[in-house]
Amino acid sequence: MRILVLVPVYNEWPHLLPVLKGLRRHFSDILVVDDGSEDKSFLSHLKDDGFQYLSFPFNLGHWNAIQAGFRYALKKGYDGVITFDGDGQHLPEGALKMAPYLEEGYDVVVGNDNGRGTLSKKLCWKALNRLSGLQIRDFTSGLRGYSRSAMNELICGPFLSLHYQDLGVLFMAQKMGLTMIEVPTLMTERVSEKSKVFPTITSVISYLCITLTFIFVRRP
Amino acid sequence: MIPYKVTTTIIGVIIFLIIFMLVRRGKLQEKFALAWFAIGISVVILGLFPVIIDKVAWLTGITYPPALLFAIAVGVLLIQNLYLFIFASQNEVRIKELLQQAAVLNKLVEELRCTDKSRPDRTAGTDESHPQITPMK
Numbered sequence: 001m002r003i004l005v006l007v008p009v010y011n012e013w014p015h016l017l018p019v020l021k022g023l024r025r026h027f028s029d030i031l032v033v034d035d036g037s038e039d040k041s042f043l044s045h046l047k048d049d050g051f052q053y054l055s056f057p058f059n060l061g062h063w064n065a066i067q068a069g070f071r072y073a074l075k076k077g078y079d080g081v082i083t084f085d086g087d088g089q090h091l092p093e094g095a096l097k098m099a100p101y102l103e104e105g106y107d108v109v110v111g112n113d114n115g116r117g118t119l120s121k122k123l124c125w126k127a128l129n130r131l132s133g134l135q136i137r138d139f140t141s142g143l144r145g146y147s148r149s150a151m152n153e154l155i156c157g158p159f160l161s162l163h164y165q166d167l168g169v170l171f172m173a174q175k176m177g178l179t180m181i182e183v184p185t186l187m188t189e190r191v192s193e194k195s196k197v198f199p200t201i202t203s204v205i206s207y208l209c210i211t212l213t214f215i216f217v218r219r220p
Numbered sequence: 221m222i223p224y225k226v227t228t229t230i231i232g233v234i235i236f237l238i239i240f241m242l243v244r245r246g247k248l249q250e251k252f253a254l255a256w257f258a259i260g261i262s263v264v265i266l267g268l269f270p271v272i273i274d275k276v277a278w279l280t281g282i283t284y285p286p287a288l289l290f291a292i293a294v295g296v297l298l299i300q301n302l303y304l305f306i307f308a309s310q311n312e313v314r315i316k317e318l319l320q321q322a323a324v325l326n327k328l329v330e331e332l333r334c335t336d337k338s339r340p341d342r343t344a345g346t347d348e349s350h351p352q353i354t355p356m357k
Contacts, residue, residue, distance in 0.1 A: 064320065
């Protein structure tokens with residue numbers, strides 16, 4: 001089974017190279033997706049070290065960067081994709097855990113870490129989970145595996161308007177009948193202190209509002 | 221003092237002319253121009269015969285005719301605004317898909333160029349006397 005590891009990157013390249021080098025020890029095929037980072041100079045570093053990459057001229061969003069990776073993987077005939085955050089939060093061992101489940105035939109594999117996050121965050125996530133009726137508990141996790149058939153579905157119409165690789169994606173995937181499984185993994189604290197999706201409190205609020213609207217509109 | 225009909229007619233004609241000029245200069249696409257022309261023409265007609273509003277208001281049981289005018293105006297603007305939002309969402313999705321495909325195609329072209337460079341007979345010139353088969357991935 002040929003698996004491609006996707007690493008979406010947006011302005012976090014100082015931490016990127018060690019992460020990639022750690023990954024390379026376990027995976028031969030790695031694709032970095034530059035989601036329109038302002039400083040493009042790191043791409044040449046990637047090239048020097050022999051890493052493959054896609055690059056956007058402007059920022060599209062985390063999920064859309066992953067979709068571009070899907071398109072590439074589909075074109076090149078990979079059987080599955082594992083998404084891996086470039087900020088040092090995920091461990092290559094976690095990514096290794098995803099692969100057997102993809103081989104088993106699951107469409108979407110989510111690596112979760114229950115120890116993550118503060119209490120208020122956990123309560124919030126739990127509430128969203130209840131509202132959406134999602135089977136997966138850790139829906140913000142960026143460590144995921146997708147099968148080829150899942151990728152074919154996930155690059156189509158409705159999935160293009162999503163911004164984050166989170167609840168929305170899983171919610172719609174569940175509705176489409178893709179098989180999903182949650183796998184416990186260990187994650188470390190991210191090296192960069194700021195979260196990519198939630199840099200400020202306003203972004204958290206806007207995320208909550210968007211997600212709530214999403215749930216109420218699309219609920220079965 | 222000029223009669224109020226003259227004022228409303230002048231305002232209507234000016235609005236119509238603005239729309240007309242915008243379409244002529246290509247600032248407004250024809251498919252959007254149609255809706256705007258309809259609005260422009262109705263503004264002129266209402267300017268020429270403001271009585272229409274009073275009549276329709278009386279027929280529909282609205283005691284204060286200008287309220288009807290405002291209601292219609294708000295309705296029309298709301299629909300147009302909604303249409304613009306739909307248009308913007310649609311465009312965003314299209315842009316995303318195009319950009320993703322462009323990024324992937326760029327990468328594939330780059331890969332092709334790399335495999336091309338590794339073939340010595342290609343970089344040397346157009347001489348194909350020593351055809352060399354390189355395995356494609």
